[in-house]
Amino acid sequence: MDVVASQWVPLHACADEPEAAVIRSLLEAHGIACVVRGGHHRAMLGALGSYIEVTVLVTAEDRARARALLDAEDMEAPPSSESPGALADGVCAVHGASATTTCTRCGVFLCEQCTRAAAGRCEDCQDRASETGEQRRARRRKLAAWFIILCMVMPTLVSLCVLTLRKLFQ
Numbered sequence: 001m002d003v004v005a006s007q008w009v010p011l012h013a014c015a016d017e018p019e020a021a022v023i024r025s026l027l028e029a030h031g032i033a034c035v036v037r038g039g040h041h042r043a044m045l046g047a048l049g050s051y052i053e054v055t056v057l058v059t060a061e062d063r064a065r066a067r068a069l070l071d072a073e074d075m076e077a078p079p080s081s082e083s084p085g086a087l088a089d090g091v092c093a094v095h096g097a098s099a100t101t102t103c104t105r106c107g108v109f110l111c112e113q114c115t116r117a118a119a120g121r122c123e124d125c126q127d128r129a130s131e132t133g134e135q136r137r138a139r140r141r142k143l144a145a146w147f148i149i150l151c152m153v154m155p156t157l158v159s160l161c162v163l164t165l166r167k168l169f170q
Contacts, residue, residue: 008035008057008102010090011066017043020054023070030069032062094123 011034014020020036027034035057042049058066090099092111099109103122110122 007059007061009060009063010055011058011063012056012070014054014056017054020056023056026069026073027056027058027066030065032058032066032069034058034066 012023014023014036017036017039020039024034024036036054037057038052038054042052042054045052090102090109091097092099092109092114095111095113097111097113100112101110102108103110103125108122108124114122
């Protein structure tokens with residue numbers, strides 16, 4: 001099933017990854033496509049990632065069926081949004097208005113004004129799409145330079161840490 005990113009809508013905000021996994025399994029067992037947003041970021045940050053919300057997203061067509069399935073399983077419903085067509089809990093970062101869709105490239109929330117102005121893309125994605133070849137090459141060169149510096153400095157830092165730990169535990 002080929003689904004465009006702007007068709008995903010929030011279904012349920014989860015307390016943690018295991019809850020999201022249970023909901024995802026339930027939905028997929030009933031043939032409903034879903035995506036868990038925030039789970040990988042939260043896991044990657046470990047104890048520091050607890051502020052990242054884990055949200056289960058479903059397609060707009062399947063939302064009613066998925067909500068009925070979660071209600072039957074006694075999952076709590078998210079708060080409803082005030083304006084029709086708005087995404088639950090979605091707020092445009094630029095204008096602060098209720099979001100009506102998401103960026104087709106990165107998935108950030110967009111309001112109606114952003115959607116009309118940028119053809120379904122956020123400002124960052126639109127800037128990247130309009131980059132010239134020279135700007136892309138300059139950005140790649142800068143990233144390569146930072147990578148080389150990191151590779152040169154990292155062994156020294158690791159050896160200092162090892163020496164310090166040896167002295168502490170001897």
